[in-house]
Amino acid sequence: MKLNLAMAQTTAVLGGVSQNLEAHLDLTKKARSNGADLLIFPELSLTGYVLQDLVPTVAHRPTATDPVFKPLLEASKDIDLLVGFVEEDIRSRFFISAAYLSRGETVHVHRKVYLPTYGLFDEGRFFAWGDRISAFDTRFGRAGVLICEDFWHSSPPYLLWLDGADLFLFTSSSPGRGLTSAPALGSSHWVDRVLQAYSALFTSFVAHTNRVGYEDGLNFWGGSSAYDPNGMEIGHGPYHEEAVTMVEMDLNQLHRTRARLPLLRDERTGLIMREMQRILNSKDAFNGR
Amino acid sequence: MNPKHPDLTINTDLARQILTGFIHSEVTRTGFTKAVIGLSGGIDSALSCFLAAEALGPANVLAVRMPYKSSSQDSLDHAQQVIDKLGVASLTIPITPMVQPYLDANEGISSFRAGNIMARQRMIVLYDQSAVFGGLVIGTSNKTEILLGYSTLWGDSASALNPIGDLYKTQIRQLSRAMGVPEAIVAKPPTADLWLGQTDEKELGFTYADVDPLLYLLVDERYTPQECVDAGYEEGFVNKVVDRIRRNQFKRILPPIAKLGQRTIGYDFLYLRDWGT
Numbered sequence: 001m002k003l004n005l006a007m008a009q010t011t012a013v014l015g016g017v018s019q020n021l022e023a024h025l026d027l028t029k030k031a032r033s034n035g036a037d038l039l040i041f042p043e044l045s046l047t048g049y050v051l052q053d054l055v056p057t058v059a060h061r062p063t064a065t066d067p068v069f070k071p072l073l074e075a076s077k078d079i080d081l082l083v084g085f086v087e088e089d090i091r092s093r094f095f096i097s098a099a100y101l102s103r104g105e106t107v108h109v110h111r112k113v114y115l116p117t118y119g120l121f122d123e124g125r126f127f128a129w130g131d132r133i134s135a136f137d138t139r140f141g142r143a144g145v146l147i148c149e150d151f152w153h154s155s156p157p158y159l160l161w162l163d164g165a166d167l168f169l170f171t172s173s174s175p176g177r178g179l180t181s182a183p184a185l186g187s188s189h190w191v192d193r194v195l196q197a198y199s200a201l202f203t204s205f206v207a208h209t210n211r212v213g214y215e216d217g218l219n220f221w222g223g224s225s226a227y228d229p230n231g232m233e234i235g236h237g238p239y240h241e242e243a244v245t246m247v248e249m250d251l252n253q254l255h256r257t258r259a260r261l262p263l264l265r266d267e268r269t270g271l272i273m274r275e276m277q278r279i280l281n282s283k284d285a286f287n288g289r
Numbered sequence: 290m291n292p293k294h295p296d297l298t299i300n301t302d303l304a305r306q307i308l309t310g311f312i313h314s315e316v317t318r319t320g321f322t323k324a325v326i327g328l329s330g331g332i333d334s335a336l337s338c339f340l341a342a343e344a345l346g347p348a349n350v351l352a353v354r355m356p357y358k359s360s361s362q363d364s365l366d367h368a369q370q371v372i373d374k375l376g377v378a379s380l381t382i383p384i385t386p387m388v389q390p391y392l393d394a395n396e397g398i399s400s401f402r403a404g405n406i407m408a409r410q411r412m413i414v415l416y417d418q419s420a421v422f423g424g425l426v427i428g429t430s431n432k433t434e435i436l437l438g439y440s441t442l443w444g445d446s447a448s449a450l451n452p453i454g455d456l457y458k459t460q461i462r463q464l465s466r467a468m469g470v471p472e473a474i475v476a477k478p479p480t481a482d483l484w485l486g487q488t489d490e491k492e493l494g495f496t497y498a499d500v501d502p503l504l505y506l507l508v509d510e511r512y513t514p515q516e517c518v519d520a521g522y523e524e525g526f527v528n529k530v531v532d533r534i535r536r537n538q539f540k541r542i543l544p545p546i547a548k549l550g551q552r553t554i555g556y557d558f559l560y561l562r563d564w565g566t
Contacts, residue, residue, distance in 0.1 A: 180300065216561045
Protein backbone atom coordinates (compact mmCIF):
# COMPACT_ATOMS: atom_id res chain seq x y z
CA MET A 1 0.00 0.00 0.00
CA LYS A 2 1.21 3.47 -0.88
CA LEU A 3 0.51 6.75 0.89
CA ASN A 4 1.02 9.99 -1.02
CA LEU A 5 1.71 12.46 1.74
CA ALA A 6 1.95 16.20 1.16
CA MET A 7 3.77 18.42 3.68
CA ALA A 8 2.70 22.06 3.48
CA GLN A 9 5.13 24.61 4.90
CA THR A 10 2.99 27.70 5.09
CA THR A 11 3.18 31.17 6.53
CA ALA A 12 0.28 32.71 8.43
CA VAL A 13 -1.44 36.00 9.06
CA LEU A 14 -0.90 36.52 12.80
CA GLY A 15 -4.35 36.14 14.32
CA GLY A 16 -6.00 36.16 10.85
CA VAL A 17 -7.91 32.89 11.00
CA SER A 18 -10.21 33.58 8.06
CA GLN A 19 -7.32 34.51 5.73
CA ASN A 20 -5.37 31.47 6.88
CA LEU A 21 -8.41 29.24 6.38
CA GLU A 22 -8.69 30.42 2.77
CA ALA A 23 -5.03 29.53 2.20
CA HIS A 24 -5.63 26.08 3.73
CA LEU A 25 -8.61 25.42 1.46
CA ASP A 26 -6.65 26.55 -1.63
CA LEU A 27 -3.71 24.30 -0.81
CA THR A 28 -6.08 21.42 -0.05
CA LYS A 29 -7.62 21.69 -3.53
CA LYS A 30 -4.19 21.78 -5.14
CA ALA A 31 -2.86 18.86 -3.12
CA ARG A 32 -5.90 16.79 -3.97
CA SER A 33 -5.51 17.49 -7.68
CA ASN A 34 -1.84 16.53 -7.37
CA GLY A 35 -2.87 13.13 -6.04
CA ALA A 36 -2.15 13.58 -2.33
CA ASP A 37 -3.95 11.27 0.11
CA LEU A 38 -2.99 13.26 3.19
CA LEU A 39 -1.96 16.89 3.58
CA ILE A 40 -0.31 18.04 6.81
CA PHE A 41 -0.01 21.65 7.97
CA PRO A 42 2.37 23.15 10.56
CA GLU A 43 1.72 23.89 14.23
CA LEU A 44 -0.86 26.67 14.69
CA SER A 45 -1.21 26.88 10.91
CA LEU A 46 -4.64 28.52 11.19
CA THR A 47 -3.56 31.26 13.60
CA GLY A 48 0.16 32.06 13.52
CA TYR A 49 2.54 31.37 16.37
CA VAL A 50 3.42 34.23 18.76
CA LEU A 51 -0.21 34.90 19.63
CA GLN A 52 0.20 36.14 23.20
CA ASP A 53 -3.01 38.02 24.11
CA LEU A 54 -4.63 37.01 20.80
CA VAL A 55 -5.05 33.43 22.05
CA PRO A 56 -8.65 33.70 23.33
CA THR A 57 -9.75 35.55 20.19
CA VAL A 58 -8.59 32.90 17.69
CA ALA A 59 -9.75 29.73 19.46
CA HIS A 60 -12.03 27.16 17.80
CA ARG A 61 -13.49 23.72 18.37
CA PRO A 62 -12.94 20.99 15.76
CA THR A 63 -16.60 20.25 15.16
CA ALA A 64 -18.93 20.50 12.15
CA THR A 65 -20.76 23.44 13.73
CA ASP A 66 -17.60 25.54 14.01
CA PRO A 67 -17.32 28.08 11.17
CA VAL A 68 -13.64 27.30 10.59
CA PHE A 69 -13.86 23.53 10.86
CA LYS A 70 -17.03 23.18 8.83
CA PRO A 71 -15.31 23.91 5.49
CA LEU A 72 -12.20 21.98 6.55
CA LEU A 73 -14.28 18.92 7.40
CA GLU A 74 -16.07 19.29 4.08
CA ALA A 75 -12.70 19.41 2.30
CA SER A 76 -11.55 16.32 4.19
CA LYS A 77 -14.09 14.18 2.35
CA ASP A 78 -11.61 13.92 -0.52
CA ILE A 79 -8.25 14.15 1.24
CA ASP A 80 -7.16 13.62 4.83
CA LEU A 81 -5.94 16.75 6.60
CA LEU A 82 -3.89 17.59 9.66
CA VAL A 83 -4.33 21.23 10.70
CA GLY A 84 -2.91 23.31 13.54
CA PHE A 85 -5.14 25.57 15.64
CA VAL A 86 -5.92 27.03 19.05
CA GLU A 87 -8.49 24.80 20.72
CA GLU A 88 -10.81 26.05 23.43
CA ASP A 89 -12.36 23.28 25.54
CA ILE A 90 -15.78 23.50 27.12
CA ARG A 91 -14.28 24.96 30.29
CA SER A 92 -12.39 27.63 28.30
CA ARG A 93 -8.91 26.26 28.58
CA PHE A 94 -6.82 27.00 25.51
CA PHE A 95 -4.59 24.38 23.91
CA ILE A 96 -2.13 24.27 21.04
CA SER A 97 -3.82 21.49 19.09
CA ALA A 98 -3.64 19.59 15.83
CA ALA A 99 -6.75 17.94 14.37
CA TYR A 100 -6.70 14.98 11.99
CA LEU A 101 -9.70 15.21 9.67
CA SER A 102 -10.82 12.43 7.35
CA ARG A 103 -13.99 11.71 5.37
CA GLY A 104 -15.79 14.61 6.95
CA GLU A 105 -15.00 13.58 10.55
CA THR A 106 -12.57 14.76 13.21
CA VAL A 107 -10.70 11.52 13.78
CA HIS A 108 -8.20 12.69 16.39
CA VAL A 109 -7.12 15.82 18.23
CA HIS A 110 -3.71 16.07 19.84
CA ARG A 111 -3.16 18.76 22.45
CA LYS A 112 0.49 19.76 22.83
CA VAL A 113 1.80 18.22 26.03
CA TYR A 114 5.12 20.04 26.30
CA LEU A 115 4.83 23.82 26.22
CA PRO A 116 8.27 25.42 26.01
CA THR A 117 8.47 28.32 28.44
CA TYR A 118 12.11 29.33 28.37
CA GLY A 119 14.43 31.35 26.15
CA LEU A 120 12.36 32.95 23.41
CA PHE A 121 9.35 30.72 24.19
CA ASP A 122 6.42 31.69 26.41
CA GLU A 123 3.78 29.06 25.63
CA GLY A 124 3.12 28.03 29.24
CA ARG A 125 1.98 31.55 29.99
CA PHE A 126 -0.81 31.49 27.43
CA PHE A 127 -1.79 27.83 26.97
CA ALA A 128 -2.98 24.82 28.97
CA TRP A 129 -0.92 21.63 28.95
CA GLY A 130 -2.36 18.69 27.02
CA ASP A 131 -2.39 15.50 29.05
CA ARG A 132 -2.84 12.68 26.60
CA ILE A 133 -0.57 10.93 24.10
CA SER A 134 -2.41 8.40 21.98
CA ALA A 135 -2.22 6.83 18.56
CA PHE A 136 -5.26 6.59 16.28
CA ASP A 137 -6.39 4.62 13.26
CA THR A 138 -6.39 6.13 9.79
CA ARG A 139 -7.12 4.64 6.40
CA PHE A 140 -3.33 4.28 6.00
CA GLY A 141 -2.72 2.46 9.27
CA ARG A 142 -2.21 3.66 12.81
CA ALA A 143 -0.69 7.08 13.26
CA GLY A 144 0.37 9.49 15.97
CA VAL A 145 0.63 13.28 16.08
CA LEU A 146 3.07 15.38 18.10
CA ILE A 147 3.67 19.11 18.09
CA CYS A 148 7.19 20.60 18.13
CA GLU A 149 8.48 20.50 21.74
CA ASP A 150 6.57 17.22 22.22
CA PHE A 151 9.16 15.42 20.12
CA TRP A 152 12.13 17.08 21.83
CA HIS A 153 11.23 14.70 24.63
CA SER A 154 11.83 11.12 23.61
CA SER A 155 8.95 9.71 25.69
CA PRO A 156 6.00 10.95 23.56
CA PRO A 157 7.20 9.28 20.33
CA TYR A 158 8.00 6.17 22.38
CA LEU A 159 4.49 6.09 23.83
CA LEU A 160 2.96 6.53 20.37
CA TRP A 161 5.08 3.65 19.12
CA LEU A 162 3.85 1.37 21.89
CA ASP A 163 0.29 2.54 21.23
CA GLY A 164 0.62 1.21 17.70
CA ALA A 165 1.68 4.17 15.61
CA ASP A 166 3.65 3.27 12.49
CA LEU A 167 3.28 6.72 10.98
CA PHE A 168 4.50 9.70 13.02
CA LEU A 169 3.11 13.06 11.95
CA PHE A 170 5.03 15.92 13.54
CA THR A 171 4.28 19.62 13.17
CA SER A 172 6.19 22.73 14.23
CA SER A 173 6.37 26.48 14.27
CA SER A 174 10.07 26.46 14.93
CA PRO A 175 11.80 29.85 15.06
CA GLY A 176 15.16 29.77 13.28
CA ARG A 177 18.20 30.28 15.49
CA GLY A 178 21.80 29.29 15.77
CA LEU A 179 23.51 30.86 12.75
CA THR A 180 27.05 29.50 12.38
CA SER A 181 29.28 28.75 9.42
CA ALA A 182 27.14 25.66 8.67
CA PRO A 183 24.78 25.75 5.67
CA ALA A 184 21.67 25.25 7.85
CA LEU A 185 20.58 26.87 11.11
CA GLY A 186 21.26 25.00 14.34
CA SER A 187 17.51 24.59 14.89
CA SER A 188 16.92 22.86 11.54
CA HIS A 189 20.06 20.75 11.80
CA TRP A 190 18.94 19.30 15.13
CA VAL A 191 15.35 18.66 14.07
CA ASP A 192 16.53 16.68 11.05
CA ARG A 193 18.81 14.60 13.27
CA VAL A 194 16.08 13.87 15.79
CA LEU A 195 13.51 12.92 13.14
CA GLN A 196 15.93 10.59 11.44
CA ALA A 197 16.78 8.98 14.77
CA TYR A 198 13.10 8.33 15.57
CA SER A 199 12.44 6.75 12.18
CA ALA A 200 15.40 4.41 12.66
CA LEU A 201 14.83 3.62 16.35
CA PHE A 202 11.12 3.00 15.90
CA THR A 203 11.42 1.46 12.41
CA SER A 204 8.54 3.73 11.39
CA PHE A 205 7.62 6.47 8.96
CA VAL A 206 8.18 10.01 10.20
CA ALA A 207 6.93 13.17 8.47
CA HIS A 208 7.48 16.67 9.82
CA THR A 209 6.29 20.01 8.57
CA ASN A 210 7.37 23.38 9.89
CA ARG A 211 6.09 26.81 9.01
CA VAL A 212 7.89 29.58 7.12
CA GLY A 213 7.68 33.36 7.14
CA TYR A 214 8.36 35.91 9.86
CA GLU A 215 6.72 37.23 13.00
CA ASP A 216 8.44 40.45 14.06
CA GLY A 217 12.12 39.45 14.18
CA LEU A 218 11.54 35.69 14.27
CA ASN A 219 12.06 33.66 11.12
CA PHE A 220 10.55 30.22 10.57
CA TRP A 221 12.70 27.90 8.51
CA GLY A 222 10.37 25.40 6.83
CA GLY A 223 12.47 22.42 5.75
CA SER A 224 9.75 19.77 5.92
CA SER A 225 11.13 16.26 5.80
CA ALA A 226 10.14 12.63 5.79
CA TYR A 227 11.99 9.42 6.68
CA ASP A 228 11.26 5.76 6.08
CA PRO A 229 11.53 2.87 8.59
CA ASN A 230 15.17 2.35 7.60
CA GLY A 231 15.98 5.88 8.74
CA MET A 232 16.46 7.06 5.17
CA GLU A 233 15.29 10.50 4.10
CA ILE A 234 12.57 10.18 1.47
CA GLY A 235 11.77 13.87 0.99
CA HIS A 236 12.94 17.29 2.09
CA GLY A 237 11.38 20.67 1.43
CA PRO A 238 13.32 23.90 0.91
CA TYR A 239 14.34 26.12 3.80
CA HIS A 240 12.64 29.49 4.37
CA GLU A 241 10.23 29.24 1.42
CA GLU A 242 6.59 28.34 1.14
CA ALA A 243 6.29 24.90 -0.43
CA VAL A 244 4.30 21.72 -0.54
CA THR A 245 6.60 18.70 -0.57
CA MET A 246 5.13 15.40 -1.73
CA VAL A 247 6.49 12.03 -0.66
CA GLU A 248 5.34 8.58 -1.62
CA MET A 249 5.43 6.26 1.37
CA ASP A 250 5.59 2.59 0.48
CA LEU A 251 3.89 1.28 3.61
CA ASN A 252 5.06 -2.29 2.84
CA GLN A 253 8.49 -1.07 3.93
CA LEU A 254 7.31 -1.54 7.52
CA HIS A 255 7.09 -5.29 6.90
CA ARG A 256 10.46 -5.52 5.20
CA THR A 257 12.33 -3.41 7.76
CA ARG A 258 10.84 -5.14 10.78
CA ALA A 259 11.52 -8.58 9.29
CA ARG A 260 15.17 -7.56 9.23
CA LEU A 261 15.25 -5.52 12.43
CA PRO A 262 12.68 -6.62 15.06
CA LEU A 263 13.17 -3.74 17.48
CA LEU A 264 9.43 -3.44 18.08
CA ARG A 265 9.07 -7.21 18.70
CA ASP A 266 11.91 -7.16 21.23
CA GLU A 267 10.87 -4.02 23.10
CA ARG A 268 10.64 -4.93 26.82
CA THR A 269 7.70 -2.89 27.99
CA GLY A 270 7.28 -4.91 31.21
CA LEU A 271 10.89 -4.21 32.14
CA ILE A 272 10.32 -0.52 31.48
CA MET A 273 7.22 -0.46 33.70
CA ARG A 274 9.07 -2.18 36.53
CA GLU A 275 12.06 0.10 36.31
CA MET A 276 9.88 3.17 35.95
CA GLN A 277 7.98 2.23 39.09
CA ARG A 278 11.19 1.55 40.99
CA ILE A 279 12.66 4.89 39.92
CA LEU A 280 9.52 6.87 40.72
CA ASN A 281 9.09 5.09 44.09
CA SER A 282 12.65 5.67 45.22
CA LYS A 283 13.09 8.39 47.79
CA ASP A 284 15.27 10.49 45.42
CA ALA A 285 12.71 10.15 42.68
CA PHE A 286 12.65 12.72 39.93
CA ASN A 287 8.97 13.58 39.86
CA GLY A 288 8.00 15.52 36.80
CA ARG A 289 4.52 16.68 35.95
CA MET B 290 47.44 33.12 28.19
CA ASN B 291 45.62 33.74 24.92
CA PRO B 292 41.93 34.19 25.57
CA LYS B 293 39.51 31.57 24.29
CA HIS B 294 38.41 32.61 20.84
CA PRO B 295 34.99 31.30 19.83
CA ASP B 296 34.34 30.96 16.12
CA LEU B 297 32.03 33.81 15.09
CA THR B 298 32.06 32.85 11.41
CA ILE B 299 28.60 32.84 9.85
CA ASN B 300 27.18 31.28 6.73
CA THR B 301 26.70 34.47 4.75
CA ASP B 302 24.33 32.95 2.16
CA LEU B 303 21.96 31.91 4.92
CA ALA B 304 22.26 35.22 6.76
CA ARG B 305 21.57 37.07 3.53
CA GLN B 306 18.49 34.95 2.77
CA ILE B 307 17.02 35.37 6.26
CA LEU B 308 17.76 39.09 6.53
CA THR B 309 16.47 40.08 3.08
CA GLY B 310 13.37 37.97 3.75
CA PHE B 311 12.95 39.77 7.07
CA ILE B 312 13.15 43.21 5.46
CA HIS B 313 10.73 42.25 2.71
CA SER B 314 8.24 40.70 5.13
CA GLU B 315 8.33 43.40 7.78
CA VAL B 316 8.14 46.27 5.30
CA THR B 317 5.46 44.90 2.99
CA ARG B 318 3.12 43.40 5.63
CA THR B 319 2.52 46.89 7.03
CA GLY B 320 1.46 48.08 3.57
CA PHE B 321 4.75 49.72 2.61
CA THR B 322 7.03 48.80 -0.27
CA LYS B 323 9.90 51.19 0.40
CA ALA B 324 12.67 51.89 2.87
CA VAL B 325 14.79 54.85 3.93
CA ILE B 326 18.35 54.54 5.27
CA GLY B 327 20.75 57.10 6.64
CA LEU B 328 24.02 56.37 4.88
CA SER B 329 27.02 57.52 6.93
CA GLY B 330 29.77 56.11 4.77
CA GLY B 331 30.43 53.43 7.37
CA ILE B 332 30.03 49.70 7.14
CA ASP B 333 26.83 49.22 9.16
CA SER B 334 24.62 51.52 7.12
CA ALA B 335 26.27 50.28 3.92
CA LEU B 336 25.33 46.69 4.79
CA SER B 337 21.77 47.64 5.75
CA CYS B 338 21.48 49.45 2.42
CA PHE B 339 22.78 46.44 0.47
CA LEU B 340 20.30 44.17 2.25
CA ALA B 341 17.37 46.57 1.73
CA ALA B 342 18.19 47.06 -1.96
CA GLU B 343 18.25 43.31 -2.47
CA ALA B 344 15.03 42.81 -0.49
CA LEU B 345 12.94 45.61 -2.00
CA GLY B 346 14.71 46.53 -5.24
CA PRO B 347 17.08 49.53 -5.44
CA ALA B 348 14.38 51.91 -6.73
CA ASN B 349 12.46 51.34 -3.49
CA VAL B 350 15.35 52.35 -1.25
CA LEU B 351 16.22 55.95 -0.44
CA ALA B 352 19.73 56.52 0.92
CA VAL B 353 20.13 59.83 2.73
CA ARG B 354 23.55 61.39 3.35
CA MET B 355 23.45 63.89 6.21
CA PRO B 356 26.89 65.46 6.63
CA TYR B 357 27.84 67.98 9.30
CA LYS B 358 30.47 70.55 8.35
CA SER B 359 33.22 68.59 10.11
CA SER B 360 32.24 65.26 8.53
CA SER B 361 35.10 63.86 6.50
CA GLN B 362 35.05 63.87 2.71
CA ASP B 363 35.85 60.15 2.85
CA SER B 364 32.52 59.50 4.58
CA LEU B 365 30.60 61.29 1.85
CA ASP B 366 32.59 59.58 -0.89
CA HIS B 367 32.13 56.14 0.62
CA ALA B 368 28.39 56.67 0.95
CA GLN B 369 28.33 57.73 -2.70
CA GLN B 370 30.13 54.51 -3.67
CA VAL B 371 27.30 52.53 -2.06
CA ILE B 372 24.66 54.62 -3.85
CA ASP B 373 26.40 54.21 -7.20
CA LYS B 374 27.01 50.51 -6.79
CA LEU B 375 23.42 49.71 -5.81
CA GLY B 376 21.58 52.29 -7.92
CA VAL B 377 19.37 53.28 -4.99
CA ALA B 378 17.65 56.68 -4.83
CA SER B 379 19.61 59.24 -2.85
CA LEU B 380 19.49 62.62 -1.18
CA THR B 381 22.14 64.73 0.51
CA ILE B 382 20.83 66.91 3.32
CA PRO B 383 23.53 68.71 5.32
CA ILE B 384 22.55 69.05 8.98
CA THR B 385 24.88 71.99 9.75
CA PRO B 386 22.22 74.69 9.20
CA MET B 387 19.87 72.82 11.54
CA VAL B 388 22.20 72.05 14.44
CA GLN B 389 24.65 74.96 14.28
CA PRO B 390 22.35 77.62 15.81
CA TYR B 391 21.79 75.40 18.86
CA LEU B 392 25.48 74.60 19.19
CA ASP B 393 26.39 78.29 18.87
CA ALA B 394 23.85 79.20 21.55
CA ASN B 395 25.54 76.76 23.94
CA GLU B 396 29.11 77.92 24.16
CA GLY B 397 31.61 75.28 25.18
CA ILE B 398 29.19 72.44 24.49
CA SER B 399 30.89 69.06 24.97
CA SER B 400 31.59 66.82 22.02
CA PHE B 401 29.39 64.22 23.77
CA ARG B 402 26.40 66.58 23.70
CA ALA B 403 27.17 67.77 20.18
CA GLY B 404 27.38 64.19 18.95
CA ASN B 405 23.99 63.35 20.44
CA ILE B 406 22.44 66.47 18.91
CA MET B 407 23.73 65.51 15.48
CA ALA B 408 22.54 61.92 15.80
CA ARG B 409 19.07 63.10 16.82
CA GLN B 410 18.93 65.70 14.07
CA ARG B 411 19.72 62.98 11.55
CA MET B 412 16.84 60.93 13.02
CA ILE B 413 14.48 63.90 12.48
CA VAL B 414 15.56 64.26 8.87
CA LEU B 415 15.31 60.53 8.24
CA TYR B 416 11.81 60.20 9.68
CA ASP B 417 10.66 63.26 7.76
CA GLN B 418 12.11 61.90 4.52
CA SER B 419 10.45 58.57 5.23
CA ALA B 420 7.11 60.40 5.18
CA VAL B 421 7.97 62.02 1.83
CA PHE B 422 9.35 58.83 0.23
CA GLY B 423 6.70 56.60 1.81
CA GLY B 424 9.18 54.13 3.25
CA LEU B 425 10.12 52.70 6.63
CA VAL B 426 13.38 53.66 8.33
CA ILE B 427 15.80 50.73 8.36
CA GLY B 428 18.08 50.45 11.40
CA THR B 429 21.84 50.29 11.19
CA SER B 430 22.89 49.32 14.75
CA ASN B 431 24.89 46.12 15.19
CA LYS B 432 24.85 43.73 18.16
CA THR B 433 28.18 44.92 19.53
CA GLU B 434 27.13 48.53 19.83
CA ILE B 435 23.63 47.70 21.05
CA LEU B 436 25.11 45.59 23.87
CA LEU B 437 27.73 48.20 24.74
CA GLY B 438 25.23 51.06 24.47
CA TYR B 439 27.48 52.78 21.97
CA SER B 440 24.69 54.77 20.36
CA THR B 441 22.48 57.81 20.89
CA LEU B 442 19.08 57.03 22.37
CA TRP B 443 16.36 58.12 19.89
CA GLY B 444 19.19 59.09 17.52
CA ASP B 445 21.03 56.52 15.43
CA SER B 446 19.26 53.82 17.46
CA ALA B 447 15.84 54.89 16.11
CA SER B 448 14.35 52.79 13.33
CA ALA B 449 11.26 50.88 12.24
CA LEU B 450 13.13 47.61 11.87
CA ASN B 451 16.72 46.50 12.22
CA PRO B 452 18.09 43.72 10.03
CA ILE B 453 21.64 43.72 11.44
CA GLY B 454 21.13 44.03 15.21
CA ASP B 455 21.94 40.38 15.90
CA LEU B 456 25.30 40.47 14.09
CA TYR B 457 28.52 41.35 15.91
CA LYS B 458 30.78 43.87 14.24
CA THR B 459 33.18 41.18 13.04
CA GLN B 460 30.22 39.32 11.50
CA ILE B 461 29.04 42.57 9.86
CA ARG B 462 32.42 42.70 8.13
CA GLN B 463 32.10 39.10 6.96
CA LEU B 464 28.60 39.58 5.54
CA SER B 465 29.54 42.94 3.99
CA ARG B 466 32.42 41.38 2.07
CA ALA B 467 30.17 38.56 0.87
CA MET B 468 27.57 41.06 -0.37
CA GLY B 469 30.08 43.23 -2.20
CA VAL B 470 30.23 46.30 0.05
CA PRO B 471 33.24 48.28 -1.29
CA GLU B 472 36.45 47.15 0.42
CA ALA B 473 37.43 50.73 1.35
CA ILE B 474 34.34 50.80 3.60
CA VAL B 475 34.87 47.33 5.06
CA ALA B 476 38.54 47.86 5.82
CA LYS B 477 38.54 51.36 7.33
CA PRO B 478 38.43 51.92 11.10
CA PRO B 479 34.81 52.39 12.26
CA THR B 480 34.07 55.97 13.34
CA ALA B 481 31.10 58.08 14.41
CA ASP B 482 32.85 60.84 12.40
CA LEU B 483 32.08 63.61 14.89
CA TRP B 484 35.60 65.00 14.97
CA LEU B 485 38.83 64.52 13.04
CA GLY B 486 40.59 61.27 13.83
CA GLN B 487 37.78 59.88 16.02
CA THR B 488 37.41 56.09 15.91
CA ASP B 489 35.03 53.77 17.77
CA GLU B 490 37.89 51.68 19.08
CA LYS B 491 39.81 54.65 20.52
CA GLU B 492 36.66 55.91 22.20
CA LEU B 493 35.62 52.52 23.58
CA GLY B 494 39.14 51.71 24.74
CA PHE B 495 39.23 48.27 23.15
CA THR B 496 38.96 46.74 19.69
CA TYR B 497 36.00 44.98 18.11
CA ALA B 498 38.29 42.02 17.48
CA ASP B 499 38.83 41.78 21.25
CA VAL B 500 35.34 42.58 22.51
CA ASP B 501 33.22 40.53 20.06
CA PRO B 502 34.47 37.12 21.26
CA LEU B 503 34.02 38.24 24.89
CA LEU B 504 30.47 39.45 24.22
CA TYR B 505 29.73 36.20 22.44
CA LEU B 506 30.85 34.17 25.44
CA LEU B 507 28.97 36.37 27.93
CA VAL B 508 25.74 36.74 25.99
CA ASP B 509 25.36 33.91 23.50
CA GLU B 510 27.18 31.22 25.48
CA ARG B 511 26.06 32.47 28.95
CA TYR B 512 29.57 32.40 30.45
CA THR B 513 29.86 34.03 33.87
CA PRO B 514 32.36 36.91 34.08
CA GLN B 515 34.64 34.66 36.16
CA GLU B 516 34.49 31.96 33.49
CA CYS B 517 35.61 34.57 30.94
CA VAL B 518 38.54 35.49 33.19
CA ASP B 519 39.35 31.78 33.54
CA ALA B 520 39.19 31.56 29.73
CA GLY B 521 42.01 34.10 29.50
CA TYR B 522 40.31 37.51 29.35
CA GLU B 523 41.82 40.27 31.47
CA GLU B 524 39.67 40.84 34.56
CA GLY B 525 39.49 44.63 34.23
CA PHE B 526 38.37 44.31 30.61
CA VAL B 527 35.69 41.74 31.50
CA ASN B 528 34.34 43.90 34.33
CA LYS B 529 34.27 46.99 32.14
CA VAL B 530 32.29 45.20 29.43
CA VAL B 531 29.89 43.52 31.88
CA ASP B 532 29.22 46.88 33.50
CA ARG B 533 28.60 48.59 30.15
CA ILE B 534 26.07 45.93 29.15
CA ARG B 535 24.15 46.38 32.42
CA ARG B 536 24.29 50.17 32.53
CA ASN B 537 22.97 50.48 28.98
CA GLN B 538 19.93 48.23 29.33
CA PHE B 539 17.78 51.39 29.31
CA LYS B 540 18.74 52.00 25.69
CA ARG B 541 17.46 48.57 24.68
CA ILE B 542 13.90 48.81 26.02
CA LEU B 543 10.96 51.15 25.81
CA PRO B 544 10.50 53.39 28.87
CA PRO B 545 8.78 51.48 31.68
CA ILE B 546 5.17 52.48 32.29
CA ALA B 547 4.02 52.75 35.92
CA LYS B 548 1.38 50.09 36.42
CA LEU B 549 -1.94 51.12 37.95
CA GLY B 550 -4.72 49.29 36.11
CA GLN B 551 -5.59 45.65 35.50
CA ARG B 552 -4.00 45.71 32.09
CA THR B 553 -0.95 47.78 31.32
CA ILE B 554 0.99 48.29 28.13
CA GLY B 555 4.29 46.49 28.36
CA TYR B 556 3.28 44.06 31.13
CA ASP B 557 -0.01 42.34 30.37
CA PHE B 558 -1.10 43.87 27.09
CA LEU B 559 0.99 41.67 24.85
CA TYR B 560 0.90 41.64 21.09
CA LEU B 561 3.60 41.44 18.45
CA ARG B 562 3.99 44.37 16.13
CA ASP B 563 2.91 42.03 13.34
CA TRP B 564 -0.51 41.62 15.00
CA GLY B 565 -3.13 41.03 12.31
CA THR B 566 -0.69 40.99 9.39
